[in-house]
Amino acid sequence: MRKKSFTKEKYGIDEYNVFLLALAAALMIIGVITSRERYFGVALMGVALFFAVKALLRVKSKDSDKCRSQNEKFTRDVRYLLNVFFVKPFCALKGGRKYKYVICPECSTLMRLPKGEGHIEVRCPACEKKFVAKT
Ligand SMILES: [Zn+2]
Secondary structure, three states: OOOOOOOOOOOOOOHHHHHHHHHHHHHHHHHHHOOOOOOHHHHHHHHHHHHHHHHHHHHOOOOHHHHHHHHHHHHHHHHHHHHHHHHHHHHHHHHOOOEEEEEOOOOOOEEEEEOOOOEEEEEOOOOOOEEEEEO
16 A cells, blocks of 8 residues: 655645744734733734644645745735835945935835936846836
8 A cells, every 4th residue: 555645735834834933923922921911812822823723724735826826925025025124225325326226016126226317117137027217
């Protein structure tokens, strides 16, 4: 009798799952700390359990396409937030008056453009999307 391979069918762990589990753990810790408050701690632990179950269901999911697209959207959103709040301001300080930094609306890649060129058409090197940026 042949053994069934379960690992082939499962989706597995990705960045979104790690984030969900970390969020669940953080909410659980806050829930334990605030468990003396009426219902608040218990409600937080309930939300933490929801995220943990969601992560575990994604690991065991057989719908790989759906999980993969969820993970791509998650990583694109995280990249966008990191670029907007951390990388772009830092690069803008470093680039000074010479360069303007823009974020691709399709894939959130950060691009450096020369300043003072007016409205120019830009092609993203990562996803090939063309868009107009003000420099
Ligand atoms: Zn792009």
